Amino acid sequence: MILDVSKLTLAFGGKPVLQDFGFRLEEGEIACLLGHSGCGKTTTLRAVAGFEQPSGGSIALKGKTLSDGRTFVPPHLRRIGMVFQDYALFPHLTVAQNIAFGLGRSSAAERNKRVDGLLELIGLPEYGKHYPHQLSGGQQQRIALARALAPKPELILLDEPFSNLDADLRARLSKEVRRLLKHEQTSAVLVTHDQQEAFAMADKIGIMHEGRLKQWDTPYNLYHRPADAHTARFIGTGVMLRGAVQGDRCVRLATGEFCGTVPLACRSCGEVEVLIRPDDIVHDDGSAVTAEVLDKDFKGSYFIYTLKLDSGETVYAHVAGHHDHPVGSRIGIRMEIEDLIAFPA
Helix, strand or coil, X not given: CCEEEEEEEEEECCEEEEEXXXXXXXXXXXXXXXXXCCCCHHHHHHHHHCCCCCCEEEEEECCEEEECCCCECCHHHCCEEEECCCCCCCCCXXXXXXXXXXXXXXXXXXXXXXXXXXXXXXXXXXXXXCCHHHXXXXXXXXXXXXXXXXXXXXXXXXXXXXXXXXXXXXXXXXXXXXXXXXXXXXEEEEEECCHHXXXXXXXXXXXXXXXXXXXXXXXXXXXXXXXXXXXXXXXXXXXEEEEEEECCCEEEECCEEEECCCXXXXXXXXXXXXXXXXXXXXXXXXXXXXXXXXXXXXXXXXXXXXXXXXXXXXXXXXXXXXXXXXXXXXXXXXXXXXXXXXXXX
């Protein structure tokens, strides 16, 4: 284990920001703190970096206590690198000088070797003599990462690193940054509100809500095995439908009856809330269950339909791109659910 954050408490102006918050990061892992604005993600990162001092709890890096109410190690002694949202490159320094900034104790030969190696690694070997204003946003972000990696820190913290970039570049850079961190064998914690970014980069994701950690798990488990209704609603696109439990194996919903494995905690419930995602609803003209098309979002090879059920509830459906039905029409639907995600109502 490289990072142990335990029972952090932190408030601003008497308002709690972090409450009994904690997680553990294993050596070489890339983790992401994910949640809505104001949930405490960036405050957590700043506390780990040493820019904020928690009022309670502890932070330890590779077994060394950084903060616990009695001990407080200042940021410059923590061996933690940080990549900021606005890159924070020095405009008066060249790219090479920016990357070498944290290598003051190394010899000139060692500095040059490390800078050249990182420029090669980030795919910008010819840019050492350029200045930040001569680079694109994506290039500046890679330089900022290289500067953070240069002194070989124990941990890298990334605060919304791609938020200033367009969607396609963000998707590409998130995979590229993951590759760079794995190549350098550097552990990292990323903060973002973008789920696709988190899924592309992270080995573990922590879902934050009002300063607390709701679930710390792999991306796959968060999507398929959310710990609670909040996480189920937050991850991916979906809605919660009210259902009636029938025996140990079946749930009756407005979209039809599901029979299979009902979660153990729900079997004795009269009513449950069931998570329905777009890929759980199949367009089927032969189905007895129909729904009204409220809206449709054309994605090229497929549509995402917003459908109103006879119960008044709304669901989304992933429908092949050649099924173009007008808003206001009714289409047949059926459920295809492999794993029922349900919670007591």
